[in-house]
Amino acid sequence: MNLVHKKSEISELGFTVIEKVFSDSEIEKISQVIQDIDTSKETFRKSEDLFAIRQFLKEIPGVRDLIFNENLKTIIKEIFGENYFAVKSIYFDKPEKSNWYVAYHQDLTISVDKKVELENFGPWTTKQNQFAVQPPLDILKNIFTVRIHLDDTDENNGALKIVPKSHAKGIYRPETIDWNVETENICNVVTGGVMIMKPLLLHGSNRTTNGKKRRVIHIEFSDRELPEELNWSERMN
Incomplete structure (x- = not known):
């Protein structure tokens, strides 16, 4: 690995x-650990098109040691730095017949433990007792997202499509993308591979057309401390 x-x-x-x-x-x-879980909790989202587990590392502690193998630990240390910790984790399973597609967007919120009025933090959303807020830009710029692929993924089963270099343009509204100057990349990843991205990178995904499932573990990392009234809700060193 270079x-x-x-x-x-x-x-x-x-x-x-x-x-x-x-x-x-x-x-x-x-995969086996995920298959064996009780899926009735409210942090789990189930539909025909998508099965998702929020707070994945918290909900399924048995998976942590498997995910943080020597390779991933080396990648985090060498690419991100010594002081990064996990701040958010989600498991996505896009089933074989899924019509689920995601329009272009940036990941603009972080998960925190409560709602407090703070300068430059907002807007806020609350889902299933979880608080999400858009933080100041410098916090977003510092986050790395690791997407671990449990299946081969290409343009036919919802591989991420991205706009290269869009992460460097601050808040970038998808409706303002000028396709005369921007290009689109499809990020094919084979089983066991990871895609690492910055949350401000414009990204989306298409519907599944080849009858193959796509399971991804999405983990975000930061090295920033939040203002003292606020905590990362899923912080894990």
Whole structure:
């Protein structure tokens, strides 16, 4: 793994893909733990098009040691730095017949433990007793997102489509994308690979057309402390 090159790719383009971070047997073990869980909790979202688990690392502690293998720990240390910790985690399962698609957007909110009035923090949303807020831009710019792929993913089963370099343009409204100057990339990732991206990178995904499922574990990392009245709701060192 040439992580120096990967680090510069993230900085310049807003994303990179690293293959073979997890072996087939590690992916099998992670899948097994997920299969064995009780899915009736309210942090789980189930529909024909999508199954999602919010606060994934908190809800399924048995998966943590499997996810943070030596490869991933090295990637985090070398690319992000010594002081990064997990601040948000979601598991997405897009089933084989899913019509779920996601329009272009940036990830503009962080998960926190409560709602307090703070300068430059807002707007706020609350879902299932979870508080999300748009923080100041410098906090968003500092976050890295790691997407672990449990299945081969390409344009036919909802691989992320992204606009390279859009992470460097601040808040970028999707309706203002000028396709005369911007390009679209499809981020194909094979089982066991990871995609790393900056949350401000414009991204979306299409419907599944090839009858293959797409399962992804999405984990966000930061090294920033929030104002003292506020805490990251899922902080995990």
